[in-house]
Amino acid sequence: MPRFSANLGFLWPDRPLLDRIDAAAAAGFRAIELHWPYDVSAHRVKDRCAEHGLVLLGLNTPVGQSEKGEFGLGAVPGRQADFEVGFQQALEWGRTAGASVIHVMAGVVAPQEKHAGRSVLVENLRKAASRAPEMMLVLEGINQRDRPGYFYSTIGEKAEIINEVDAPNVKIMFDVYHVGVSEGDIFGKLATHLPIIGHVQIAAVPSRAEPDEGEIHYANVFRELDRLGYRGWVGCEYKPRAATDSGLGWARTLGTAIS
Ligand SMILES: O=C(O)[C@@H](O)C(=O)CO
Numbered sequence: 001m002p003r004f005s006a007n008l009g010f011l012w013p014d015r016p017l018l019d020r021i022d023a024a025a026a027a028g029f030r031a032i033e034l035h036w037p038y039d040v041s042a043h044r045v046k047d048r049c050a051e052h053g054l055v056l057l058g059l060n061t062p063v064g065q066s067e068k069g070e071f072g073l074g075a076v077p078g079r080q081a082d083f084e085v086g087f088q089q090a091l092e093w094g095r096t097a098g099a100s101v102i103h104v105m106a107g108v109v110a111p112q113e114k115h116a117g118r119s120v121l122v123e124n125l126r127k128a129a130s131r132a133p134e135m136m137l138v139l140e141g142i143n144q145r146d147r148p149g150y151f152y153s154t155i156g157e158k159a160e161i162i163n164e165v166d167a168p169n170v171k172i173m174f175d176v177y178h179v180g181v182s183e184g185d186i187f188g189k190l191a192t193h194l195p196i197i198g199h200v201q202i203a204a205v206p207s208r209a210e211p212d213e214g215e216i217h218y219a220n221v222f223r224e225l226d227r228l229g230y231r232g233w234v235g236c237e238y239k240p241r242a243a244t245d246s247g248l249g250w251a252r253t254l255g256t257a258i259s
Pocket residue numbers: 035060103140142175178201237
């Protein structure tokens with residue numbers, strides 16, 4: 001069965017980041033992943049993870065100007081210089097904290113700019129990948145219902161970009177929730193793209209709650225990941241229905257364990 005990581009962007013939202021790390025350890029998680037931890041000291045996060053023996057996986061590049069609707073800058077024409085600054089910030093924070101993964105966020109791109117956005121993203125990724133050879137850079141499609149206009153929502157689009165970038169440390173973040181909402185055929189896509197899948201995330205479809213309700217039977221997804229030989233982490237990136245701890249029973253219901 002998979003190894004689970006607690007996504008502290010969504011789990012234990014009622015407490016500060018360092019307390020969320022304590023909570024993840026107390027719940028039995030052996031790894032954590034973050035969204036945008038930049039207002040917390042990377043040294044303190046590193047120390048707190050070390051206290052609990054937790055692996056810190058990764059974080060996201062900054063969103064840019066969220067008040068203007070930006071949600072990442074990787075594929076946004078004209079914002080290359082700001083992307084570089086943001087990537088450097090993610091890299092420095094991640095290196096200091098001991099992370100090994102950076103989710104390079106592509107961003108929202110107008111339909112008429114998509115063609116240019118693709119070249120921008122490929123170029124940005126090539127530079128980023130060579131600047132951070134020890135990090136795995138992951139690309140995630142976000143479904144159009146949650147984030148209209150996001151640069152990509154399908155696994156195929158990301159696979160094409162990765163092929164074009166042609167760097168060994170650029171991979172897919174396969175968020176089963178987004179794939180389920182956007183296109184389905186989870187097993188087919190896992191099998192086709194397994195060699196370039198660097199990280200997996202889960203949540204119920206369509207609610208994005210604990211992975212024990214809705215359209216996807218996650219016990220089967222976990223078995224399929226095992227059958228395919230996936231050896232990476234599975235990030236629990238769901239929005240708890242109520243208190244995070246009271247919802248953790250999903251693991252036992254699905255025949256697995258958090259740790
Ligand atoms: O799926 C998501 O939304 C996240 O993985 C993310 O990093 C951006 O919000």
